[in-house]
Amino acid sequence: MPATAEQLAKLCPKAELKVLKALADALNAQLENGGINSNKRLRHFLAQCAHESAGFTRFRENLKYSEEGLRKTFAKYFDAKTAHEYARKEEKIANRVYANRLGNGDEDSGDGWRYRGRGIIQLTGRSNYKTFGPKVGADLEAHPEDAETPAVAVKVALAYWNDRHLSEKADADDVVGITKGINGGTIGLEERKALLEKAKKIWP
Numbered sequence: 416m417p418a419t420a421e422q423l424a425k426l427c428p429k430a431e432l433k434v435l436k437a438l439a440d441a442l443n444a445q446l447e448n449g450g451i452n453s454n455k456r457l458r459h460f461l462a463q464c465a466h467e468s469a470g471f472t473r474f475r476e477n478l479k480y481s482e483e484g485l486r487k488t489f490a491k492y493f494d495a496k497t498a499h500e501y502a503r504k505e506e507k508i509a510n511r512v513y514a515n516r517l518g519n520g521d522e523d524s525g526d527g528w529r530y531r532g533r534g535i536i537q538l539t540g541r542s543n544y545k546t547f548g549p550k551v552g553a554d555l556e557a558h559p560e561d562a563e564t565p566a567v568a569v570k571v572a573l574a575y576w577n578d579r580h581l582s583e584k585a586d587a588d589d590v591v592g593i594t595k596g597i598n599g600g601t602i603g604l605e606e607r608k609a610l611l612e613k614a615k616k617i618w619p
Contacts, residue, residue, distance in 0.1 A: 418442045418457065422617050426461060426610065427470035434471060437565040438535075444566075449573030450582050458614035459585035463597055464535040464572055466607045474563040476532030476539070478505040518542025530559055534568035536575050536597065543575075550574040 420435040427435070446452070451460050465471060480488060485498040485508070492512050493501065501507050506528045513519050513527030517540020520526045532539040538547060541556065548555035551570035553562075561567050576582070579596040590611055594601050 425617050427465050430471040441566045441569040454618040456582050456585045458618050462610035462614045465610050467537045468535045478508045533562040534571050536572035538571050547574050
């Protein structure tokens with residue numbers, strides 16, 4: 416049940432081929448041990464990871480929100496004044512929206528920026544970096560940037576997937592349940608479904 420760079424390119428045509436080759440190598444070394452042992456599980460796993468990483472083009476969270484984007488996406492944290500002050504300032508935005516949650520310290524701690532989303536599953540928050548680092552043999556709390564490398568990104572994604580028992584949901588074709596397990600809600604559900612349909616044609 417291989418995943419070749421060429422197959423990944425069909426799923427995510429905007430990704431760089433060298434990145435897809437590195438991902439394919441990491442996937443094929445780890446998928447079976449990670450419990451992704453059927454095409455159905457593979458389709459769901461890759462569709463979700465493709466969505467989270469913007470088609471395998473982004474291994475680090477993009478937080479360059481405009482004023483309007485901040486008010487729309489993070490209304491809880493920004494009013495008109497603060498949205499104007501923080502717009503397009505990624506580090507400031509991360510430190511505000513991720514402060515005092517997910518194991519992070521307050522806004523001044525810098526944890527929000529340090530532990531922003533990374534990898535193909537967008538691991539986020541100090542507590543997650545601390546929890547999943549030992550699972551993949553890396554000190555991600557001390558070196559969070561390591562989660563951006565394809566090999567570690569795949570290990571983290573598989574560990575996160577299995578921690579939430581998502582293979583069982585994949586077996587049941589429960590795309591909504593998987594999305595909630597990864598995202599906590601159903602943000603991006605339609606694109607996730609569209610990617611899953613593409614994946615079904617690539618890995619029938």
